Amino acid sequence: MNPSIPPAIDWPLLIRAQATLASIPPRLRDAAEFMPIAARQTLCRIGEPVQHMFSVIAGEVRLLRRDRDGAEIVLQRSRGGFLAEASLAARFYHCDVVAAENGGVLRFAAEVFRESLSEDAAFNAAWMSHLAREVRKLRAQCERLSLRGAAERVVHYLESEGSDGAVVLTQSRKAWAAELGLSHEALYRTLRRLQLDGTLSIDGERIALRRRPG
Amino acid sequence: MNPSIPPAIDWPLLIRAQATLASIPPRLRDAAEFMPIAARQTLCRIGEPVQHMFSVIAGEVRLLRRDRDGAEIVLQRSRGGFLAEASLAARFYHCDVVAAENGGVLRFAAEVFRESLSEDAAFNAAWMSHLAREVRKLRAQCERLSLRGAAERVVHYLESEGSDGAVVLTQSRKAWAAELGLSHEALYRTLRRLQLDGTLSIDGERIALRRRPG
DNA sequence: CGTACTTTTGAATCGCATCAAATCTGGTGG
DNA sequence: CCACCAGATTTGATGCGATTCAAAAGTACG
Numbered sequence: 001m002n003p004s005i006p007p008a009i010d011w012p013l014l015i016r017a018q019a020t021l022a023s024i025p026p027r028l029r030d031a032a033e034f035m036p037i038a039a040r041q042t043l044c045r046i047g048e049p050v051q052h053m054f055s056v057i058a059g060e061v062r063l064l065r066r067d068r069d070g071a072e073i074v075l076q077r078s079r080g081g082f083l084a085e086a087s088l089a090a091r092f093y094h095c096d097v098v099a100a101e102n103g104g105v106l107r108f109a110a111e112v113f114r115e116s117l118s119e120d121a122a123f124n125a126a127w128m129s130h131l132a133r134e135v136r137k138l139r140a141q142c143e144r145l146s147l148r149g150a151a152e153r154v155v156h157y158l159e160s161e162g163s164d165g166a167v168v169l170t171q172s173r174k175a176w177a178a179e180l181g182l183s184h185e186a187l188y189r190t191l192r193r194l195q196l197d198g199t200l201s202i203d204g205e206r207i208a209l210r211r212r213p214g
Numbered sequence: 215m216n217p218s219i220p221p222a223i224d225w226p227l228l229i230r231a232q233a234t235l236a237s238i239p240p241r242l243r244d245a246a247e248f249m250p251i252a253a254r255q256t257l258c259r260i261g262e263p264v265q266h267m268f269s270v271i272a273g274e275v276r277l278l279r280r281d282r283d284g285a286e287i288v289l290q291r292s293r294g295g296f297l298a299e300a301s302l303a304a305r306f307y308h309c310d311v312v313a314a315e316n317g318g319v320l321r322f323a324a325e326v327f328r329e330s331l332s333e334d335a336a337f338n339a340a341w342m343s344h345l346a347r348e349v350r351k352l353r354a355q356c357e358r359l360s361l362r363g364a365a366e367r368v369v370h371y372l373e374s375e376g377s378d379g380a381v382v383l384t385q386s387r388k389a390w391a392a393e394l395g396l397s398h399e400a401l402y403r404t405l406r407r408l409q410l411d412g413t414l415s416i417d418g419e420r421i422a423l424r425r426r427p428g
Numbered sequence: 429c430g431t432a433c434t435t436t437t438g439a440a441t442c443g444c445a446t447c448a449a450a451t452c453t454g455g456t457g458g
Numbered sequence: 459c460c461a462c463c464a465g466a467t468t469t470g471a472t473g474c475g476a477t478t479c480a481a482a483a484g485t486a487c488g
Binding site for chain 4: 362386387388398399402403406
Binding site: 063065067073075076085086088089090094095117118121124125127128129131132133134135136138139141142143145146147152178181 | 281289302303304309331332335341342343345347348349350355356357359360392395
């Protein structure tokens with residue numbers, strides 16, 4: 001909510017704030033740099049050699065690719081924690097990494113990061129389960145995009161991404177529509193329809209699945 | 215191509231045959247069991263406690279989930295190497311694992327597998343890059359499913375999964391259609407159209423993107 | 429206070445899903 | 459070896475739902 005750049009950095013606070021960061025070994029932590037970022041700022045581009053890993057501290061950062069028409073496709077959104085995890089094992093970035101709003105990231109040298117993974121068992125384990133979580137999330141996303149109708153995708157999203165069938169959107173509905181593989185008009189109409197037929201309860205940014213009477 | 219069950223197992227051969235298997239530590243290798251599998255055989259079900267990791271040696275094994283209509287959604291296909299990697303970090307399977315054809319898998323006790331990962335650095339590194347590859351693959355799949363038209367998905371598949379724009383299908387076109395999020399009829403018609411307009415060259419199971427004269 | 433973007437609704441169009449049905453294929457058992 | 463069967467492949471007709479184009483109203487931000 002506060003897009004301004006922190007004047008001084010409370011490291012322990014920042015680092016304790018996120019699960020994976022909590023297990024970062026001291027050596028890697030000391031080698032990290034805080035980087036304020038502005039909306040639309042590009043952190044790295046597809047094809048560039050991998051030199052850094054990023055962890056989002058504030059704001060939102062996205063992994064983007066573009067189709068041949070130049071239309072953006074969002075591959076990942078992060079509002080906290082690491083992103084572009086797969087690039088650690090690659091030589092070149094396979095996506096653009098772009099800030100969606102003002103905020104800040106921690107920047108780690110890829111080389112030091114890799115060394116830390118092999119030296120610190122706890123960090124290694126945390127990273128591995130982080131990757132596994134990412135795999136599960138992506139599988140859920142693929143499953144959702146395989147569904148035919150707009151309504152089915154919305155419900156699937158609430159069931160798999162929400163807690164107890166409810167989510168508080170952290171993005172515009174337009175952006176949500178893109179994530180669901182729908183036009184924004186289709187999403188608006190679907191939400192309206194699901195609200196009217198009693199499937200959903202919508203209160204501002206909070207969208208919840210109503211328990212079926214059956 | 216040979217779905218019959220090997221009478222005796224040439225371990226070194228099998229294990230050297232696959233990249234990730236090559237770095238399996240001796241202890242884990244010795245604890246592995248070869249398991250012949252028949253088409254449609256279920257290796258594990260969603261919700262069951264995770265007790266084994268599987269590596270496909272012959273045939274094809276799939277990760278499935280079902281929507282509420284009971285229609286299958288294929289989350290992963292493997293014709294060699296590990297699958298359901300994310301389950302290693304989980305307590306319960308989050309998908310069904312089912313053989314698509316006759317073949318065989320190696321079965322590893324999950325507990326021993328986890329211990330080996332923490333004890334053997336080379337194996338750990340191989341597993342990590344395996345996970346990273348999976349993440350990239352899934353992102354490509356999501357990107358593909360976000361594309362509007364059938365033709366665009368086919369072309370994207372050839373560009374991202376094929377070598378130099380060409381693939382040799384290892385599955386039926388019907389199954390491919392499901393993977394692309396299309397009905398099989400739509401895929402047949404799209405292939406036909408792309409072949410006629412010169413975008414594709416199709417020769418049995420080999421499907422290749424023709425170089426544009428532009 | 430203006431500008432850019434999101435949200436919302438309407439109307440027309442198009443592509444894909446769906447249903448139907450014929451042909452082809454590989455594998456099974458008699 | 460052939461008849462048979464299940465599933466894959468292929469083509470046609472139809473309808474629906476999502477996209478697209480258009481435009482108005484609402485909202486955030488400098």
